[in-house]
């Protein structure tokens with residue numbers, strides 16, 4: 123077991139990539155806090171972990187709310203005594219709503235930035251003091267190619283993900299000497315609830331697949347392997363890295 127005795131918080135751990143990471147971490151021996159805004163999803167993820175013999179607790183959390191993040195971190199420490207791993211994963215892509223910059227409403231912009239960027243910062247802010255006290259920790263930020271290059275009609279989401287890279291690099295530089303290693307994972311196009319509406323249309327799905335050298339959309343477990351490696355002590359020398367796990371989507 124590669125994460126034995128470690129304690130992990132996975133935000134958005136009730137579905138998609140976050141759920142797959144939470145399940146994998148528990149299989150690898152970690153005790154997992156599933157920090158999730160949707161109670162049904164959060165509870166079902168915890169149930170699935172317990173069913174496979176793992177240990178987990180559901181912490182109802184909206185990552186954009188400072189009070190809820192504080193309460194979630196308190197739950198983790200009260201329940202398990204320490205925090206070794208934080209996976210900042212919870213994010214939203216508002217459809218309808220996402221569009222070009224001059225058409226985006228203030229509400230869509232604010233909700234997107236507050237969840238996708240402020241949420242990653244808030245969770246880091248309240249977890250880092252425990253990692254500093256331990257002299258050790260791993261923080262993983264789930265980013266996106268939309269934050270690296272231009273995609274049409276996704277101004278708020280792309281801006282939030284661009285910010286995630288900057289936050290990741292800044293935290294990586296600030297805390298490396300304290301034993302906290304911070305990295306980003308960049309998934310490709312995923313078959314998760316975030317894209318469910320779009321990919322319920324077989325035509326849309328078939329349009330994407332030929333662009334992916336791996337020949338299929340990504341699934342949560344594709345990302346969980348890299349998220350596990352970055353959480354182990356073997357990854358100590360990985361600092362400020364951007365790890366593409368996208369089925370080759372960046373190739374020509």
Ligand SMILES: NC(=O)c1ccc[n+]([C@@H]2O[C@H](COP(=O)([O-])OP(=O)(O)OC[C@H]3O[C@@H](n4cnc5c(N)ncnc54)[C@H](O)[C@@H]3O)[C@@H](O)[C@H]2O)c1
Pocket residue numbers: 133134135136137138139140157158159160163183184185186210211212213214237241264265266267308309310311312313314315316317
């Ligand atoms: N789906 C993709 O194609 C894709 C591609 C690149 C990057 N990503 C990134 O990967 C991460 C996970 O994406 P996914 O496809 O699994 O998403 P998803 O929508 O399938 O799952 C996200 C989970 O986060 C929860 N959540 C939403 N808002 C929250 C909040 N405020 N507080 C707590 N939990 C909240 C949701 O309830 C859901 O369970 C996100 O950061 C996303 O931006 C996704």
